[in-house]
Amino acid sequence: MFRLKEEKKWRHTLSGLVGLVCATSLLLGITAPAWALGTVAGTVIANTATATYTMGADPTPQTVTAMDSFEVLEVINTVVVWQDAADVTVNTPQTERPLTFLLTNTGNGPEAFTFTYNDAMGADDFDPIAQLIWLESNGQPGLQTTGSPADSVLGAATPDLPADGSLLVYLLSNIPSGLGDGQTGRVSLTAAANTIGAAGAAAGTELPGAGLNGGTAIVGNSNGDSEAVGTYVVAAVNVQLTKSIAAIEDLSGGSEPYPGARVTYRLTVQIGGSGAAEALTITDTIPTDMTYLPGSIVLDGTSQSDAVDVPADQTDFNVTSANTVTVELENTVAPATHTIEFTTTIN
Amino acid sequence: MQLKRAFIPGIVIILVALSAVWAHAQGQVQLTSVAEVEVERFNQEGKKEVQRIKATKVLPGNEVIFTTLYENTGKEVAENAVITNPVPEHMIYAQNSARGMGTRITFSVDGGKTYDSPSKLFIFDASGRKFPARPQDYTHIRWSFGEPLPPGAKGEVSFRAILQ
Numbered sequence A: 001m002f003r004l005k006e007e008k009k010w011r012h013t014l015s016g017l018v019g020l021v022c023a024t025s026l027l028l029g030i031t032a033p034a035w036a037l038g039t040v041a042g043t044v045i046a047n048t049a050t051a052t053y054t055m056g057a058d059p060t061p062q063t064v065t066a067m068d069s070f071e072v073l074e075v076i077n078t079v080v081v082w083q084d085a086a087d088v089t090v091n092t093p094q095t096e097r098p099l100t101f102l103l104t105n106t107g108n109g110p111e112a113f114t115f116t117y118n119d120a121m122g123a124d125d126f127d128p129i130a131q132l133i134w135l136e137s138n139g140q141p142g143l144q145t146t147g148s149p150a151d152s153v154l155g156a157a158t159p160d161l162p163a164d165g166s167l168l169v170y171l172l173s174n175i176p177s178g179l180g181d182g183q184t185g186r187v188s189l190t191a192a193a194n195t196i197g198a199a200g201a202a203a204g205t206e207l208p209g210a211g212l213n214g215g216t217a218i219v220g221n222s223n224g225d226s227e228a229v230g231t232y233v234v235a236a237v238n239v240q241l242t243k244s245i246a247a248i249e250d251l252s253g254g255s256e257p258y259p260g261a262r263v264t265y266r267l268t269v270q271i272g273g274s275g276a277a278e279a280l281t282i283t284d285t286i287p288t289d290m291t292y293l294p295g296s297i298v299l300d301g302t303s304q305s306d307a308v309d310v311p312a313d314q315t316d317f318n319v320t321s322a323n324t325v326t327v328e329l330e331n332t333v334a335p336a337t338h339t340i341e342f343t344t345t346i347n
Numbered sequence B: 001m002q003l004k005r006a007f008i009p010g011i012v013i014i015l016v017a018l019s020a021v022w023a024h025a026q027g028q029v030q031l032t033s034v035a036e037v038e039v040e041r042f043n044q045e046g047k048k049e050v051q052r053i054k055a056t057k058v059l060p061g062n063e064v065i066f067t068t069l070y071e072n073t074g075k076e077v078a079e080n081a082v083i084t085n086p087v088p089e090h091m092i093y094a095q096n097s098a099r100g101m102g103t104r105i106t107f108s109v110d111g112g113k114t115y116d117s118p119s120k121l122f123i124f125d126a127s128g129r130k131f132p133a134r135p136q137d138y139t140h141i142r143w144s145f146g147e148p149l150p151p152g153a154k155g156e157v158s159f160r161a162i163l164q
Helices: A007-012 A015-031 B002-020 B022-027
Strands: A002-005 A044-055 A058-072 A074-076 A078-082 A088-090 A094-105 A113-118 A129-135 A166-175 A184-193 A217-219 A225-234 A237-249 A262-273 A276-285 A290-292 A315-317 A324-333 A336-346 B029-042 B048-054 B063-072 B078-086 B091-093 B103-108 B122-124 B130-132 B140-145 B154-163
Touching: A044 B029, A044 B063, A058 B063, A078 A184, A088 A094, A094 A129, A094 A184, A094 A225, A113 A129, A113 A166, A166 A184, A166 A225, A237 A276, A262 A276, A262 A324, A276 A336, A324 A336, B029 B078, B063 B078, B078 B154
Parallel strands: A058 B029, A074 A217, A078 A225, A088 A225
Antiparallel strands: A002 A276, A044 A058, A044 B078, A078 A094, A094 A166, A113 A184, A129 A166, A184 A225, A237 A262, A262 A336, A276 A324, A290 A336, A315 A324, B029 B048, B029 B063, B063 B154, B078 B140, B091 B154, B103 B140, B122 B130
């Protein structure tokens, strides 16, 4: 006898929150500390010593210099840090939700990176299904998959990152359906140095010919790769509606459902889980053998009018839908409970 | 290798000296600078020992030993001899590492304008507050010889610094 309108809308309520999370991550990206090993590979360090002295009676200083130099060796190092300020909220199901990571080349030479991910991790409640990787490239906060310019889908590898250079990386996953509120799913992203032999090598491994200008590169403490884990959390709202008879008043002062008796119905709306039920509308059509008692709608203990007069009140009868009580609860943040009562007369 | 390296600047100095004061060309001090790193190696007895090898390629974070060899190859006494060495760019002076027999070692924190001993060196922040200088503030090292260098006198001064 009643139905929930625009059910689908609740499932897409969190886009505003997502935007906020992404903006926060960008700020984090900018303020991320630099881990890089200082001096850029290939830099020539020259040391010059100068001696001055005088001879005999001549006060003119004599000067002689000597110099020696060496080159800074290339170190391959990287770090990946998950950037989202908190677990990324998702609906169930949802497609291509991004986790944001910051890749930093903490080596001292230019390096490109490739990625792998693991979306079947333990210590969580569900497995997201990782889809693809985007790279921040258009200079606008957050991921833009459309527009001009949009960000870029990862090719075979990232462009060369200079020493100390960073890149925001978006790993997009699909979220399965049927998950419960608060359930978490973890995905790890691993960046590996593109230099052959670097990824997974022991710290200190020498890679002859792999360094800048054909020199030797040394694998740093990150072993040529770095992994970070991001977490999704399901923020599902659920709405429960129960209908009951609050009271029956018959014409003789009793409570029997004879013709002419007034029956007051109570609808209890419980919004549970997390997030918000958006554009939540409750409707209840009056049965054919009953007649609505005008002006009888009560929402959370307050009498309402039968006209459509939002925002004065959020209810109407026989306006939005014929012979139907309509209650516009609009955007309701969980948890919340609303009680609707109205009265009918038995014909 | 060290001799060759020293020889070329030596020739330059000779030519400069020739065009200036010929007499003094015979009383010159020769300098050789060498950068080395320490490595652990096994010696012939199979024991691990620290050896110094010429620095060619150095990893950030590693320490380099800079040694300046001097010799008065002329026939006259060199007086008021001073060796000055800026701390190379991208390097930080390693505390208490400067050595030099018969010299007074002082440091500069102002790009070589003034020199003093470590306890008398200070730096100032943007608001003018005064702080004791730290080794990473040192810009130059100076070895001042207490005695004149007679013909044939030779020796070395050195310091260590860490590659950033």
